[in-house]
Amino acid sequence: MLNKQKGNGMKKTLKLLALATALAITGAATAAAEQVKVGIAAEPYPPFTSPDASGNWQGWEIEFMKAMCAEAKLDCVVTPVAWDGIIPALTSKKIDMIIGSLSITAERQKTIDFSDKYYNTPTGIIGAKGDDITPTPEGLAGKTIGVQVSTVHQAYAMKHFAPAGVEVKEYQTQDEANQDLAAGRVDAVQADAIALDAFLESDQGKQCCDYKGEVAEDVDVIGPGVGVGLRKGETELKEKINAAIKAIRENGTYEAFSKKYFDFDIYGG
Amino acid sequence: MVGDSFINWSLLSLSAPGWGGLLLQGFLSSIEIAVGGYALGLLLGIGGASGKLYGGPLVRDLLECYTTVVRAVPELVLILLLYYAGTDLLNQVLGAFGIGTVDISGLMAGIFVIGVVQGAYSTEVLRGAIKAVPAGQIEAARAYGMSPFMVLRRITLPAMLPYAIPGLANLWLIATKDTALLAVVGFSELTLVTRQAAGATKAYLLFFCAAGALYLALTLVSNVFIGMLERHARRGFAEQR
Amino acid sequence: MTDETTHALAYTPEDLPKKESFLKPHRILLILLFAALVVAIAVFMRWDWLPRYLPRLGSGILVSLAMLFSTAFLGFLLAVPLGLFQVTGPSFLKVPARIFCTVIRGTPLLLQLWLLYYGLGSLFPQFPAIRQSFLWPYLREAWPYGVAALTVSFAAYEGEVMRGAFAGVPAGELEAARAYGMGRWTMFRRIWLPRAIHRALPTLNGETVLQLKSTPLVATITVVDVYAVISKVRQETYLTYEPLLLLAAIYMCLTGTLVVAFRYFENRIPTRGA
Structure with missing residues (x-):
């Protein structure tokens, strides 16, 4: 009898606790304004x-x-998320769009939607100085190449280099791949030519490595450029963004801020 | 190169060209999550332990499943699952009740994730501690006509504390270290901030050592307080060992 | 870490369900519900990717297990001196052992791993002597850093356990050994160490399960363990829940197998008077 009573009391306490916990989790977070969370990769790029x-x-x-x-x-609002979970973060509504140098590819379009492209740059390969590497399957055979996971470069390396006997090593961030090239753990790194250029201009990059050239084109894998990643079915937002990209291209804003970084047109042909 | 790659102390200075301030910010948010997650875990633990000891067979089995899963699956996997699925699920549940979705901030998600993991651990610690309270004390309280809640508040909880504190203290230390795992989902706590700083400056060794020192300091300071707490809770107990 | 805390963190042999307990009505109901859930997950979620990844999953599991057993073994070998020095060593051994355990236990494993791999590892190639040495092919790989970090971590936690175990061996037994005329080494080998290990065994189970729970961290330094294979599935299929659920299930099975094996060995070791 006594036991029974205790049990009931406990159940009440449990319920109260559960309620309190639920409130504690949700309470502070409900104040949501009409913000757009822009996901970027939480890493130096x-x-x-x-x-x-x-x-x-x-x-x-x-x-x-x-x-x-x-x-x-x-x-x-800039919202940094882990690169390897950036598309799940978008689909599970943790973020509302991705502006993270995300290339438009057919593979990704099965899951998410893209705006029009906002930049397009070539894909290149860097390696240790004095190492005679060419950016071709033959030139890399027997070597190890570092790429960032879930990038077009990874897809490219898997498709073109891996069958030729190149070991493809995958990194969570581009920065780690570069670091391992400098540390001599990989022989080459494939990535966006502009991002690689930034590394080669750093103290570490200057010392260890140089540019080995662009890889042969493959639009199926590399895609036509970089676009804003969006959830499927959000056409209103997509049209807004497309119009905005077009407008800043036409009114000179795009050119103005691009000049600070590049001496060529990053929008591509 | 070897020299300036890890002796450039100015990288740690607190204001803008140095990354020290940012590191401390990350450290603060690590502590925030650890405190929040630990508190949530404690709440879940009290509920879980009571349920496991006094609940019906169904409640007990469900809690058993919860603690088994958390104790058998790596924290990293749980954190990923909870981070993506947990918040999703919460929104769907709230949606089903017609409350509408909530925007779960990074901090809240972090606390939730660490809390659920800690909840299972503290369930086990508290269950062990409650079981260590002599049954006679609880029976005596009941004989005095205390209500079950009063027994819990006046007898069980105070009497079990000396048994629970060493375990709970360890859980606190684990909570502080588990926050580092949130770096994998891109949460800006100390470990991720450290990695970003290291990546941006290439001074890997310096920043990782600095972060290590911060974590270690937290542990050592915690240990001092834990020692004080243990002595306080054990007063009136016969000296053990 | 005390025995009870390890038990609270890791699934251990005491938690194994008993056979007869499955036949209660509410359990049968729960089992049916669980079966229904599994069927629903199998039917309504996407699993078409699974056959393609099975071989890689298999090798990933092997890598995880290799990581677990090699580091638990090496870590235990390190833990014995660490524990012993803290109990009986001269201060030039006692203090470093103490500091080692405190520092390793006071910092996150993830940070230690990154410190070793990206911090220390990036210094090596700057010394041509290392680059030309026979070790370089290994230092280029990721797994030695994973093994090193996990071993050190296991040694620090288990070293603490061994310290308690060495200290807890009744002084009378050691005195008796001395009275028999045993030398220090013989006494250590025949009495102290076996008794201490015996005392530490239940915690060792828990610590090993905890070690299994730590192994996926090596995936963050490019070791391709089962966690890394699942990450790859997630990246290639853009699925989140299915691969993670499978991963959780795989770890549950691994832990379960480990725990059942422990139970088997425990039953074979006589525990009279322990």
Whole structure:
């Protein structure tokens, strides 16, 4: 009898606790304004996105985001997420769009939607100085190449290099792949030519490595350029963004902030 | 190169060209998550332990499943699952009740994830501690006509504390270290901030050592408080060992 | 870490369900519900990717297990001196052993791993002597860093356990050994060490399960263990829940197998008077 009573009391306490917990989790988070969370990869990816010492994100892509959001009248908030979970973060609504040098590919379009492209750069390969590497399957045979996971470069390396006997090593961030090239753990790194250039200009990059050339084109894998990643079915947002990209291209804003970073047209042909 | 790659102390200075301030910010958010997650875990643990000891067979089995899964699956996997699925699920449940979705901030998600993991651990610690309370004390309280809640508040909880504190203290230390795993889902706590700083400056050794020192300091300071707490809770107990 | 805490963190042999307990009505109901859930997951979620990845999953599991057993073994070998020095060593051994355990236990394993791989590992190639040495092919790989970090971590936690175990061997037994005229080494080998290991065994089970739970961290330094294979599935299929659920199930099975094996060995070791 006594036991029974205790059990009931406990159940009540349990329920109260569960309720309190649920409130504690949700309570503070309900105050949501009409913000658009822009997902970027939480890693240094110069010159596109990179954290500075005061914790702010900066780079060409951040400037693009600001200009585009201002044009489209969106209240954009930078939300860093892990690169390898950036598409799940979008589909599970942790973020509302991806501005993370995400190439438009058929494979990704099965899962998410893209705006029009906002930049397009070639894909290159770097390696240790004095190492005679050519950016071809034959030139890399027997070597180890580092790529960032879930990138077009990984897909490219798996398709073209791996069958030729190249060991493909995958890294969570581009920066780690570069670091391992400098540390001599891989022989080459394949990535976006502009991002590689930024590494080669750093102290570490200058010392260890140089540019070995562009890889042969394969639009099926590399895609036509980089676009804003969006959830499927959000056509209104997509049209807003497309219009904004077009507008900043036409009114000179795009050119103005791009000049600070590049001496060529990053939009591509 | 070898020299300036790890003796460039100015990289750690607190204001802008140095990354020290950012590291401390990350450290603060690590502590925030650890405190929040630990508290949530404790709440879940009290509920879980009571349920396991006094609940019906169904409640007990369900709690057994919860603690078994958390104790058998790596924290890293749980954190990924909870981070993506947990918040999704919560929104769907809230949606089903017509409350509408909530925007779960990074901090809340982090606390939730660490809390659920810690909840299973503290369930086990508290269950062990409650079981160590002599049954006679609880029976005596009941004989005095105390309500079950009062027995819990006045007898069981205070009497079990000396048994629970060493375990709970360890859980706190584990909570502080588990926050580092949130780096894998891109949460800006100390470990991720450290990695970003290291990546941006290429001073890997310096930043990882600095972060290690911060974690270690937290552990050592915690240990001092834990020692004080243990002595306080054990007063009136016969000296053991 | 005390015995009870390890038990709270890791699934251990005491938690194994008993056979007869499955036949209660509410359990049968729960089992049926669980079966229904599994069927629903199998039917309504996407699993078409599974056959393609099976071979890689298999080798991933092997890598995880190799990581677990090699580091638990090496770590235990290190833990014995660490524990012994803290109990009886001269201060020039005692203090470093203490500091080692405190530092390793006071910092996250993930950080230690990255410190070794990206921090220390990136210094090596700057010394031509290392680059030309026979070790270089190994230092280029990721797994030695994973093994090193996991071994060190296991040694520090288990070293603490061994310290308690060495200290807990009744002084009378050691005195008796001395009275028999055993030398220090013989006494250590025949009495102290076996008794201490015996005392530490239940915790060793828990620590090994905890070690299994730590192994997926090596995936963050490019070791392709089962966690890394699942990450690859996630990246290639853009699925989140299915691969992670499978991964959780795989780890449950691994832990379960480990725990059943422990139970088997425990039953074979006589425990009279322990």
